[in-house]
Amino acid sequence: xxxxxxxxxxxxxxxxxxxxxxxxxxxxxxxxxxxxxxxxxxxxxxxxxxxxxxxxxxxxxxxxxxxxxxxxxxxxxxxxxxxxxxxxxxxxxxxxxxxxxxxxxxxxxxxxxxxxxxxxxxxxxxxxxxxxxxxxxxxxxxxxxxxxxxxxxxxxxxxxxxxxxxxxxxxxxxxxxxxxxxxxxxxxxxxxxxxxxxxxxxxxxxxxxxxxxxxxxxxxxxxxxxxxxxxxxxxxxxxxxxxxxxxxxxxxxxxxxxxxxxxxxxxxxxxxxxxxxxxxxxxxxxxxxxxxxxxxxxxxxxxxxxxxxxxxxxxxxxxxxxxxxxxxxxxxxxxxxxxxxxxxxxxxxxxxxxxxxxxxxxxxxxxxxxxxxxxxxxxxxxxxxxxxxxxxxxxxxxxxxxxxxxxxxxxxxxxxxxxxxxxxxxxxxxxxxxxxxxxxxxxxxxxxxxxxxxxxxxxxxxxxxxxxxxxxxxxxxxxxxxxxxxxxxxxxxxxxxxxxxxxxxxxxxxxxxxxxxxxxxxxxxxxxxxxxxxxxxxxxxxxxxxxxxxxxxxxxxxxxxxxxxxxxxxxxxxxxxxxxxxxxxxxxxxxxxxxxxxxxxxxxxxxxxxxxxxxxxxxxxxxxxxxxxxxxxxxxxxxxxxxxxxxxxxxx
Amino acid sequence: xxxxxxxxxxxxxxxxxxxxxxxxxxxxxxxxxxxxxxxxxxxxxxxxxxxxxxxxxxxxxxxxxxxxxxxxxxxxxxxxxxxxxxxxxxxxxxxxxxxxxxxxxxxxxxxxxxxxxxxxxxxxxxxxxxxxxxxxxxxxxxxxxxxxxxxxxxxxxxxxxxxxxxxxxxxxxxxxxxxxxxxxxxxxxxxxxxxxxxxxxxxxxxxxxxxxxxxxxxxxxxxxxxxxxxxxxxxxxxxxxxxxxxxxxxxxxxxxxxxxxxxxxxxxxxxxxxxxxxxxxxxxxxxxxxxxxxxxxxxxx
Numbered sequence: 001x002x003x004x005x006x007x008x009x010x011x012x013x014x015x016x017x018x019x020x021x022x023x024x025x026x027x028x029x030x031x032x033x034x035x036x037x038x039x040x041x042x043x044x045x046x047x048x049x050x051x052x053x054x055x056x057x058x059x060x061x062x063x064x065x066x067x068x069x070x071x072x073x074x075x076x077x078x079x080x081x082x083x084x085x086x087x088x089x090x091x092x093x094x095x096x097x098x099x100x101x102x103x104x105x106x107x108x109x110x111x112x113x114x115x116x117x118x119x120x121x122x123x124x125x126x127x128x129x130x131x132x133x134x135x136x137x138x139x140x141x142x143x144x145x146x147x148x149x150x151x152x153x154x155x156x157x158x159x160x161x162x163x164x165x166x167x168x169x170x171x172x173x174x175x176x177x178x179x180x181x182x183x184x185x186x187x188x189x190x191x192x193x194x195x196x197x198x199x200x201x202x203x204x205x206x207x208x209x210x211x212x213x214x215x216x217x218x219x220x221x222x223x224x225x226x227x228x229x230x231x232x233x234x235x236x237x238x239x240x241x242x243x244x245x246x247x248x249x250x251x252x253x254x255x256x257x258x259x260x261x262x263x264x265x266x267x268x269x270x271x272x273x274x275x276x277x278x279x280x281x282x283x284x285x286x287x288x289x290x291x292x293x294x295x296x297x298x299x300x301x302x303x304x305x306x307x308x309x310x311x312x313x314x315x316x317x318x319x320x321x322x323x324x325x326x327x328x329x330x331x332x333x334x335x336x337x338x339x340x341x342x343x344x345x346x347x348x349x350x351x352x353x354x355x356x357x358x359x360x361x362x363x364x365x366x367x368x369x370x371x372x373x374x375x376x377x378x379x380x381x382x383x384x385x386x387x388x389x390x391x392x393x394x395x396x397x398x399x400x401x402x403x404x405x406x407x408x409x410x411x412x413x414x415x416x417x418x419x420x421x422x423x424x425x426x427x428x429x430x431x432x433x434x435x436x437x438x439x440x441x442x443x444x445x446x447x448x449x450x451x452x453x454x455x456x457x458x459x460x461x462x463x464x465x466x467x468x469x470x471x472x473x474x475x476x477x478x479x480x481x482x483x484x485x486x487x488x489x490x491x492x493x494x495x496x497x498x499x500x501x502x503x504x505x506x507x508x509x510x511x512x513x514x515x516x517x518x519x520x521x522x523x524x525x526x527x528x529x530x531x532x533x534x535x536x537x538x539x540x541x542x543x544x545x546x547x548x549x550x551x552x553x554x555x556x557x558x559x560x561x562x563x564x565x566x567x568x569x570x571x572x573x574x575x576x577x578x579x580x581x582x583x584x585x586x587x588x589x590x591x592x593x594x595x596x597x598x599x600x601x602x603x604x605x606x607x608x609x610x611x612x613x614x615x616x617x618x619x620x621x622x623x624x625x626x627x628x629x630x631x632x633x634x635x636x637x638x639x640x641x642x643x644x645x646x647x648x649x650x651x652x
Numbered sequence: 653x654x655x656x657x658x659x660x661x662x663x664x665x666x667x668x669x670x671x672x673x674x675x676x677x678x679x680x681x682x683x684x685x686x687x688x689x690x691x692x693x694x695x696x697x698x699x700x701x702x703x704x705x706x707x708x709x710x711x712x713x714x715x716x717x718x719x720x721x722x723x724x725x726x727x728x729x730x731x732x733x734x735x736x737x738x739x740x741x742x743x744x745x746x747x748x749x750x751x752x753x754x755x756x757x758x759x760x761x762x763x764x765x766x767x768x769x770x771x772x773x774x775x776x777x778x779x780x781x782x783x784x785x786x787x788x789x790x791x792x793x794x795x796x797x798x799x800x801x802x803x804x805x806x807x808x809x810x811x812x813x814x815x816x817x818x819x820x821x822x823x824x825x826x827x828x829x830x831x832x833x834x835x836x837x838x839x840x841x842x843x844x845x846x847x848x849x850x851x852x853x854x855x856x857x858x859x860x861x862x863x864x865x866x867x868x869x870x871x872x873x874x875x876x877x878x879x880x881x882x883x884x885x886x887x888x889x890x891x892x893x894x895x896x897x898x899x900x901x902x903x904x905x906x907x908x909x910x911x912x913x914x915x916x917x918x919x920x921x922x923x924x925x926x927x928x929x930x931x932x933x934x935x936x937x938x939x940x941x942x943x944x945x946x947x948x949x950x951x952x953x
Contacts, residue, residue, distance in 0.1 A: 089714040093671035599661045603839045604876050606681040608668045624670035628677035629873025
């Protein structure tokens with residue numbers, strides 16, 4: 001861009017490479033022209049035709065210089081001494097490499113946005129938001145499906161840790177990532193995406209358990225080209241998604257559609273088969289790899305009197321019966337014990353089944369409830385009576401072994417326990433009795449007795465957990481059995497982890513677990529496939545976002561069914577976003593740490609050292625960059641870092 | 653990097669040549685770069701003594717791809733008038749003459765010839781890139797230096813007691829077709845105003861707030877950010893004055909307290925709470941007065 005020896009006149013080139021150009025005094029002086037000289041273009045020679053100026057030879061006198069190269073005789077006028085020469089700069093500053101002034105240099109370093117780090121399934125939220133903003137929904141769903149097979153499901157039931165991590169949450173309110181994901185899933189539901197798989201592999205894989213973890217593992221293995229057979233104890237696929245989560249949160253049409261997408265990739269399903277009961281564990285020996293994702297099918301008990309009564313059951317059992325058999329009569333009054341999502345699903349289901357008096361007992365306060373806060377709020381709105389700091393101490397049973405009342409005691413919170421939540425302790429003498437027709441206990445789950453071979457144990461010594469059995473050998477593992485966080489998205493992430501572990505073992509391809517992990521978040525399938533390079537694999541905090549470029553704007557409201565309509569049936573409560581709301585949300589994205597070609601670095605560079613390339617990327621001409629740091633400070637999203645210059649000038 | 657194709661925000665010609673000798677983070681070079689992008693290459697720059705005399709390169713080099721005439725400190729208005737006359741005589745009416753001076757060459761030393769030129773309504777675009785002091789000679793106060801700002805000639809012990817001169821109003825008092833303020837922190841506004849001014853005949857004046865990291869005692873990377881704050885807190889409102897009478901405010905301020913702007917700069921670090929309060933009152937008063945002017949019925953309507 002910088003031509004050497006640029007003349008001061010645009011469009012003209014210098015006649016020589018000499019840096020100095022002089023004007024004949026007759027022209028440069030304002031005293032006027034010689035009488036015999038016609039006014040010519042030279043009268044504006046300073047800005048005029050470059051051919052009318054002469055170039056001095058180094059050793060000529062001023063007088064000689066005045067006798068220009070084209071005139072035979074110098075023009076003389078005025079006093080007897082020569083008039084001063086007007087000097088004109090002819091060279092440019094381009095030869096001055098001001099980069100040597102610098103001690104810090106800017107560098108484009110794309111980061112991992114915190115939303116993606118927060119998502120156990122490593123969903124590329126930022127890229128998806130860019131695509132939604134541009135209305136490219138098919139490209140967006142493909143981006144999501146590269147990391148998560150169940151956007152329609154997660155868009156409804158996920159606990160959205162991405163939104164908790166969203167930097168915008170510290171500015172006004174976090175981006176509605178979940179609702180945007182759901183919008184994309186619903187918008188593209190009818191597209192035939194023809195998801196490509198890898199090259200067909202001859203190896204076969206057995207997966208035990210058709211819940212979110214097993215189905216996610218199946219999905220990724222199928223996309224890697226394996227022959228996958230899935231064993232499911234229930235009659236239908238889905239696990240907790242079908243037998244636990246009620247349809248007002250997850251409509252079955254959505255569930256079936258997303259599970260069918262996996263089956264359509266070529267999954268062989270053996271449903272109604274519990275391995276270890278219906279077929280022996282040894283039946284899996286013929287597979288090249290085996291994975292267990294049985295979930296936690298057994299409910300914990302309170303260990304108090306009357307728990308074995310006829311009309312007392314566990315939360316999972318209650319939901320399972322509702323979700324398979326449909327609504328049934330449980331009486332007018334119900335007591336539910338627990339503070340997790342299962343307990344909330346039970347009370348909200350009961351309200352819809354016509355149970356008029358639903359009491360929820362939880363031994364801590366609302367703030368400590370493990371259930372999603374939004375779900376608790378909705379349960380509240382739907383008329384569930386919640387008794388916090390309340391612990392049942394016995395179920396009062398009649399002669400027919402039916403619970404007729406629950407005796408509970410009030411609690412107070414004390415110092416934190418090992419789960420870092422305040423420990424509830426009973427207040428003596430505060431007991432009271434609640435009459436009821438039915439009792440549901442939803443205080444957590446543990447693994448089913450036949451979930452794995454008898455002598456098996458979970459081993460966490462490798463990069464990924466394994467189940468080792470003396471008789472049956474090693475199993476890859478996913479889902480609640482191996483997870484600390486018992487959520488749908490963690491299950492999906494564990495299925496992805498198992499699929500990657502299986503592929504890397506079977507292919508002898510060493511997975512670089514650090515590089516395929518997005519910063520310190522979840523594993524990325526895109527990175528495992530080499531479709532995305534890790535780059536600078538770290539995240540970015542709010543202090544690198546420049547608030548001057550973002551207007552405060554609260555997130556779009558979540559449309560919901562009115563309470564009156566929703567409690568009358570099992571219609572989906574959250575109505576999702578319309579296109580306009582999804583676009584507004586996408587526009588709110590900070591794009592933390594990712595260049596969006598906003599041009600700020602290019603606009604504000606005082607040294608014209610930032611070059612914009614035709615493909616909307618930028619490069620810095622380090623020979624001129626003085627290292628002022630304006631580009632990094634004015635980058636709205638922290639995509640530029642100032643780094644020590646010792647790292648070398650051109651190590652991009 | 654995302655590859656979404658947004659509208660390019662900057663006009664294409666790059667008329668500033670790298671390797672120029674401005675300090676790190678210099679606002680004046682951003683100002684010139686953006687102004688020339690807006691005006692294009694059919695422009696002649698008249699430079700009286702100012703930072704830009706240095707930035708434009710030591711003889712025999714130049715950092716601009718347009719012709720530049722260096723003039724004496726006090727003479728920008730006169731030299732620009734002469735260049736304009738020469739262009740007009742030779743029929744080159746399409747060439748813009750850009751009188752480009754610092755606050756010294758506009759507020760102080762060049763005021764007389766500038767006033768003369770605009771009073772004659774010379775067809776010249778005069779620009780003051782205002783860094784609020786004689787910065788390239790070592791940070792001396794000018795009449796553009798804000799009240800109480802530290803400079804080497806207004807040390808803490810002998811502060812500048814008088815507030816900054818209102819140059820846009822002085823220009824407007826000449827009833828010239830167009831006067832405006834803008835800032836390097838608002839590049840879209842700056843480019844818009846230069847393009848608009850280029851289409852207007854007669855004298856035009858644009859006052860650009862242009863940060864000086866060494867003179868303002870700020871880190872070079874904060875240069876744009878601090879300048880933006882000047883507008884956000886109403887210290888430097890951005891507005892236009894058409895025909896000398898009709899005021900239009902272009903950027904809605906965000907109501908940031910002046911204190912935030914002052915505290916960001918070393919040249920104000922000695923200010924007492926009372927001094928800050930006094931500056932705030934002055935800023936509030938001036939802003940209100942500007943609002944009144946902007947709300948007045950347009951002259952001629």
